[in-house]
Amino acid sequence: MGRLGKVDPSSYSQPELITTEHSAINWQVDFTNTKLRGSVLHKFNVLSNELDKILLDVRDIEVKNATLLAGGTEVPINYFISDPVADIGQKLTLELPAGTAKGSLSVRIDYETANNASALQWLSPAQTLGKQHPYMFSQCQSIHARSVIPCQDTPAVKFSYDAVVEHPSELTALMSAIIDKQEAGKTHFKQTVPVPAYLVAIAIGKLVSRPLGENSNVWAEEGIVDACAQEFSETSTMLKTASDLCGPYVWKQYDLLVMPPSFPYGGMENPCLTFVTPTLLAGDKSLADVVAHEIAHSWTGNLVTNKNFEHFWLNEGFTVFVESKIMGRLEGDKELDFRMLSNLIELQECLRSQLSDTPELTKLVVDLSNCGPDDAFSQVPYYKGSTFLRYLEDLFGGPSVFEPFLRDYLKKYAYKSIETNDFKEAIYDYFKDSAQKDKLSVVDWDLWLKGEGMPPIIPKFDETLANVIKDLSNLWSTQTVEQLANNPELKKPISVHQQIAFLGKLIESKDIVELNAQKIDLLESTYNLKQSKNAELRFRINRLIIRARLIDRLNDIIDFANSNYRMKFCRPIYRDLAAWPEAKPKAVENFLKVKDEMMAMCSSQVEKDLGLKSA
Numbered sequence: 240m241g242r243l244g245k246v247d248p249s250s251y252s253q254p255e256l257i258t259t260e261h262s263a264i265n266w267q268v269d270f271t272n273t274k275l276r277g278s279v280l281h282k283f284n285v286l287s288n289e290l291d292k293i294l295l296d297v298r299d300i301e302v303k304n305a306t307l308l309a310g311g312t313e314v315p316i317n318y319f320i321s322d323p324v325a326d327i328g329q330k331l332t333l334e335l336p337a338g339t340a341k342g343s344l345s346v347r348i349d350y351e352t353a354n355n356a357s358a359l360q361w362l363s364p365a366q367t368l369g370k371q372h373p374y375m376f377s378q379c380q381s382i383h384a385r386s387v388i389p390c391q392d393t394p395a396v397k398f399s400y401d402a403v404v405e406h407p408s409e410l411t412a413l414m415s416a417i418i419d420k421q422e423a424g425k426t427h428f429k430q431t432v433p434v435p436a437y438l439v440a441i442a443i444g445k446l447v448s449r450p451l452g453e454n455s456n457v458w459a460e461e462g463i464v465d466a467c468a469q470e471f472s473e474t475s476t477m478l479k480t481a482s483d484l485c486g487p488y489v490w491k492q493y494d495l496l497v498m499p500p501s502f503p504y505g506g507m508e509n510p511c512l513t514f515v516t517p518t519l520l521a522g523d524k525s526l527a528d529v530v531a532h533e534i535a536h537s538w539t540g541n542l543v544t545n546k547n548f549e550h551f552w553l554n555e556g557f558t559v560f561v562e563s564k565i566m567g568r569l570e571g572d573k574e575l576d577f578r579m580l581s582n583l584i585e586l587q588e589c590l591r592s593q594l595s596d597t598p599e600l601t602k603l604v605v606d607l608s609n610c611g612p613d614d615a616f617s618q619v620p621y622y623k624g625s626t627f628l629r630y631l632e633d634l635f636g637g638p639s640v641f642e643p644f645l646r647d648y649l650k651k652y653a654y655k656s657i658e659t660n661d662f663k664e665a666i667y668d669y670f671k672d673s674a675q676k677d678k679l680s681v682v683d684w685d686l687w688l689k690g691e692g693m694p695p696i697i698p699k700f701d702e703t704l705a706n707v708i709k710d711l712s713n714l715w716s717t718q719t720v721e722q723l724a725n726n727p728e729l730k731k732p733i734s735v736h737q738q739i740a741f742l743g744k745l746i747e748s749k750d751i752v753e754l755n756a757q758k759i760d761l762l763e764s765t766y767n768l769k770q771s772k773n774a775e776l777r778f779r780i781n782r783l784i785i786r787a788r789l790i791d792r793l794n795d796i797i798d799f800a801n802s803n804y805r806m807k808f809c810r811p812i813y814r815d816l817a818a819w820p821e822a823k824p825k826a827v828e829n830f831l832k833v834k835d836e837m838m839a840m841c842s843s844q845v846e847k848d849l850g851l852k853s854a
């Protein structure tokens with residue numbers, strides 16, 4: 240596939256020559272044909288006098304017309320769409336008249352999306368909780384915005400947008416924007432803060448809301464909305480904590496939308512309206528830290544944005560770092576360090592089970608010249624990135640020195656798209672005259688940014704909470720069921736997060752003595768896992784059941800894999816099943832049965848995980 244653009248290997252658009260300033264979207268939502276029909280009017284800023292064409296990204300979009308709007312006139316323009324490139328999509332070329340000058344230029348494109356647009360999922364009434372009304376939602380990160388809008392689908396370009404959406408009048412339409420006006424069957428939106436295309440988002444369904452705080456509501460289908468309000472009741476406190484740490488919250492509104500179970504991620508930081516998976520509904524608020532993560536993105540990612548997805552760690556590493564600080568403020572420093580250490584267990588697992596054949600993807604800054612961003616996605620930018628920041632924080636003297644730097648960095652690059660070198664420049668600039676200046680020469684940037692594998696240096700964390708689970712996993716790895724049954728250690732209560740980390744550590748243990756049905760039974764009864772609504776716990780116990788090769792439990796495992804299509808859960812489960820010859824045929828059969836219920840970005844990854852398609 241090769242590098243598509245100078246600025247972004249995954250986009251045809253040329254932000255060095257032209258940028259989008261504002262986009263006005265008009266959509267009619269057609270649930271019968273599962274299509275969006277309408278237009279987008281892009282107001283561009285032309286940066287070059289030589290520009291003879293505009294290149295945009297599209298994917299399976301049918302363009303009906305392209306029109307240049309100039310001085311009150313509308314002039315049709317020629318356009319061409321290239322052949323598709325796998326994982327990337329197509330190039331839309333819009334020809335410009337000779338002599339097009341620098342400055343403002345507007346183009347309207349009339350189009351419709353394919354009925355299988357990769358960013359969209361259309362659910363029939365039967366696939367919803369309420370069973371009465373259809374539902375549609377989007378997921379544009381990383382490069383799926385191009386399947387719903389012909390656009391500069393690169394995070395190097397940020398634009399404000401407004402939208403008018405026509406939809407069935409009994410449904411509610413929400414976007415990653417502020418609702419400007421609601422008429423019967425027509426909703427008007429405005430996003431005045433410039434955003435990259437991947438943050439354009441829409442959801443339409445039979446939705447209701449409950450307040451979470453000032454300018455903050457949770458939206459969901461009626462049947463779960465009260466449980467959602469309960470689960471996410473700490474949202475306002477998290478928001479306040481985040482803005483104490485990062486600076487003013489500029490997005491005016493912070494709403495949550497609890498998605499149908501096929502939503503492929505834990506959360507998506509769509510501005511004004513975070514999308515979250517219903518797998519966070521554990522009943523005890525224990526998984527609400529994902530909301531802290533999405534709130535943190537309001538600064539790290541949404542205000543300061545990676546210029547392309549090679550620098551995705553700038554979005555995610557910073558966000559995990561801030562999320563951990565928010566949780567640390569709420570639950571204490573020991574908890575903060577415990578979470579950072581637990582993340583490293585997850586990272587280790589990811590390197591072993593997902594990235595062992597692609598070590599180049601374990602680098603903090605990756606090369607996406609020949610790899611679609613979705614294929615490169617892993618825990619590495621999250622946990623290697625946040626570990627790097629913690630290393631730097633410790634090196635420069637701890638939070639009292641580093642948090643003011645963090646605020647300065649966020650202010651310096653707010654509303655901009657940046658690469659790793661910009662971060663490096665900010666840190667050199669900030670510390671240049673300070674007592675910490677000499678520390679800069681200690682940092683081995685190449686080792687951290689270009690080195691493969693686990694972080695080269697593991698910071699000194701408080702291990703109080705982690706040691707408990709380390710000891711516990713040693714115990715469960717080395718003792719027989721009989722020994723364990725009489726061991727008083729099993730009676731000691733541990734927190735939900737310790738349980739999650741403990742199971743994760745056990746999955747990573749090289750040897751587990753007597754990993755059989757009895758041991759799994761004992762694990763389940765000791766920690767009440769059979770009754771647990773906690774998806775993180777259920778995920779991990781299912782992986783242990785697979786490791787124990789308990790074929791009698793295969794139906795339970797498949798049930799879990801079918802209960803939600805969050806990729807964090809279903810991909811490792813399918814990968815594990817693919818490596819278990821006795822279970823693989825049933826896993827494949829199940830996948831083929833349910834794959835149309837998944838979003839395309841999920842089914843195409845699971846296909847690779849099952850070895851049905853080459854990776």
Ligand SMILES: CC/C=C\C/C=C\C[C@@H](O)/C=C/C=C/C=C\[C@@H](O)CCCC(=O)O
Pocket residue numbers: 380381503504505506507508548549551552605612613614615616617620805806807
């Ligand atoms: C080095 C990685 C390079 C490129 C990856 C860029 C984008 C990846 C793309 O697949 C989109 C990711 C969207 C993520 C959204 C939310 C996550 O934070 C959720 C994390 C997993 C989960 O909790 O379910």
Ligand SMILES: [Zn+2]
Pocket residue numbers: 532536554555558
């Ligand atoms: Zn994130």
